[in-house]
Amino acid sequence: MWSWFGGQSAQKRRDAPKEAILKLREQLDMLQKREKHLENQIVEQEAIAKKNVTTNKNAAKAALRRKKMHEKNLEQTQNQVMQLEQQVYSIETANINQETLYAMDSAGNAMKRMHTGLTMEKVDSMMETLREQQALADDIAQVITTTPFGEQVDDDELESELADLEQETIDERMLKTGTVPVSDQLNRLPAAANGELKGKAKQTEEEDEEAELEKLRAEMAMG
DSSP states (O other), rough: OGGGGGGGHHHHHHHHHHHHHHHHHHHHHHHHHHHHHHHEEEEEHHHHHHHHHHTHHHHHHHHHHHHHHHHHHHHHHHHHHHHHHHHHHHHHHHHHHHHHHHHHHHHHHHHHHHHTTHHHHHHHHHHHHHHHHHHHHHHHHHHHHOOOOOOOOOOOHHHHHHHHHHHHHHHHHHHHSOOOHHHHHHHHHHHHHHHHHHHHHHHHHHHHHHHHHHHHHHHHOOO
């Protein structure tokens, strides 16, 4: 996008702020050491002046002069430190802005490469194809989940087969025992006849119970 972001010269321009910041920080380190030294000298000369203020005024004055000189140098050094710190801050801010622009330019170029050959018409066509395929997949899933597997068996056919099985069971019992169970006989009769036989069986059972009771009464009377 911008020509100054490309080539070897551009790389040098990108490295220049870092080199400048490095040199400024080295100078700052030296000035800060000088600042500390001057502060110590001021304290030392003040102590000498206090020591000789009553006994040796000339020595005390000389110490005060040296103190004033150190204070002046300290003020200059502190001003230099402030100037260098301001320069470091400015260069760092400018470098951050430059790196931000470079990152944005790289991102723009990357997006441009990704979008090469793409148009809104192609995108619309791709989305329409995706929608069609999704609809087809939904239809297939619907068919798969709703269509039963295999042929459905008729209930009447099942009932007929069940009756055949019951008849085979009864026939096997007849071959083994020579008799047909009453319950099986009743089950094999039509509903009306089946009900009539069950009624007669119940009546016979009641008559047998009455006869048994009469027999008991007679025995008790004889006793």
